[in-house]
Amino acid sequence: MEDYDLLICGAGPVGSVIANRAAEELGWKVLVVEKRHHVAGNCFDEFHQSGVMIHRYGPHYFRTNNEELLSYLSRFTDWVPGNYIVKSCTRGELFPFPINLLTLEQFFKRSFSAEEAEAFLREKAIKIETPQNSEEFVLSRVGREMYEAFYKGYTEKQWGVSPSELDPSVCGRIPIRYNRDCRYVDHKHQLTPKLGFTELFRRMLDVPRVKVLLNSNFLEISRSIQPKFATVFTGPIDEYFGFRFGKLPWRSLHFDFVGYNEKFRQPCVQINYPNDYLYTRTVEIKHVTHQDCPNTVISYEYSRAEGDPYYPVPAKPNEQLFQRYWQLAQEEERSRSVYFVGRLATYRYYNTDQVIEEAFKTFDKIKARHKAA
Ligand code: UDP
Numbered sequence: 001m002e003d004y005d006l007l008i009c010g011a012g013p014v015g016s017v018i019a020n021r022a023a024e025e026l027g028w029k030v031l032v033v034e035k036r037h038h039v040a041g042n043c044f045d046e047f048h049q050s051g052v053m054i055h056r057y058g059p060h061y062f063r064t065n066n067e068e069l070l071s072y073l074s075r076f077t078d079w080v081p082g083n084y085i086v087k088s089c090t091r092g093e094l095f096p097f098p099i100n101l102l103t104l105e106q107f108f109k110r111s112f113s114a115e116e117a118e119a120f121l122r123e124k125a126i127k128i129e130t131p132q133n134s135e136e137f138v139l140s141r142v143g144r145e146m147y148e149a150f151y152k153g154y155t156e157k158q159w160g161v162s163p164s165e166l167d168p169s170v171c172g173r174i175p176i177r178y179n180r181d182c183r184y185v186d187h188k189h190q191l192t193p194k195l196g197f198t199e200l201f202r203r204m205l206d207v208p209r210v211k212v213l214l215n216s217n218f219l220e221i222s223r224s225i226q227p228k229f230a231t232v233f234t235g236p237i238d239e240y241f242g243f244r245f246g247k248l249p250w251r252s253l254h255f256d257f258v259g260y261n262e263k264f265r266q267p268c269v270q271i272n273y274p275n276d277y278l279y280t281r282t283v284e285i286k287h288v289t290h291q292d293c294p295n296t297v298i299s300y301e302y303s304r305a306e307g308d309p310y311y312p313v314p315a316k317p318n319e320q321l322f323q324r325y326w327q328l329a330q331e332e333e334r335s336r337s338v339y340f341v342g343r344l345a346t347y348r349y350y351n352t353d354q355v356i357e358e359a360f361k362t363f364d365k366i367k368a369r370h371k372a373a
Helices: 013-026 067-073 101-110 113-126 134-159 166-171 197-205 216-224 318-335 352-370
Strands: 008-009 031-033 045-047 054-056 079-081 084-089 093-097 189-193 210-213 230-235 250-260 270-272 281-283 295-302 336-341
Touching: 008 013, 008 189, 013 031, 013 197, 013 210, 013 230, 013 352, 031 216, 045 197, 045 352, 054 295, 067 189, 067 352, 079 210, 093 101, 101 113, 113 134, 113 210, 134 295, 189 197, 230 352, 318 336
Parallel strands: 008 031, 008 230, 031 210, 084 270, 230 336
Antiparallel strands: 045 054, 079 189, 084 093, 250 295, 270 281, 281 295
């Protein structure tokens, strides 16, 4: 095996960003080991057999408030506007979601000014000073009726447990708005890579001194390669340590992709089904990619416990177990320069921009510690 300065497990957003910066800024030789047959991690997009671009591992709605991050990514891609509109199908009707004034008006069949809606929901909300879990969080914001219509069933399907067992931050990801803004998220920049995420990360890795090994097992390869400076691990932290304290719970997904011979099948990119069907949501990513074609594909998304890890499960006992692994990880960083970063390695429910921010921080840490060496 050749000599490498940096060894990276995983060619997802974190691995790609750190590989690119180490090669370009430090002139390091980097080996990226990826177990799947492709780069881009769960951002991977590809063309369905019918020619429609799909997000293979679930929709990625890229957004950020970070100008530096956006300008870095813009070196590898042009963008199209995000157009992230989601509706929730409950009580047999489609409602704007996240909840905003339009949702309230449709749901309670009356009109509201922002002040009237705030006063109305204050009445409906259950008084809970400091919500301890996602159920309490939602009840304390919108009350029981809307909790049961929009959140309870969806969260049970998505996580396999009651919202009362999940950290408040899970349902707290979703804003509640006292205006008529129907966009899914609030961020200043809501954009999608024009040629897709796979192409963006492919370009990021396509630089001198970076080698990517696909279909390869990192734990095996790392036995025979000792990088000169550091290792970056972006896989599941419990797997790295041989599950020695037991398995961390992960939530996985299954997708059925179905093609239709019509330009669009549903009115917006995502429809959530809190109370009907076994799937959580249907996604027609064409609304976001703006692909010009006569047909379309809908992804029916099912949540499950088994399979590839997609989501950490933010709950107290899981966090305690994670912290035991994290102690080991910190020791591994100190003694062997192995850096744990990303959704799977830090058991954090991060969005794509957030993992890239984490990648930047880790790169800066590695650079500060090893550059002079
Ligand atoms: N959620 C919900 N009802 C919805 C959409 C989301 O109760 O219609 C809750 C659910 O627990 C979900 C969480 O809010 O897991 C975060 O939703 P988001 O859409 O951000 O999830 P992601 O797209 O990351 O799967």
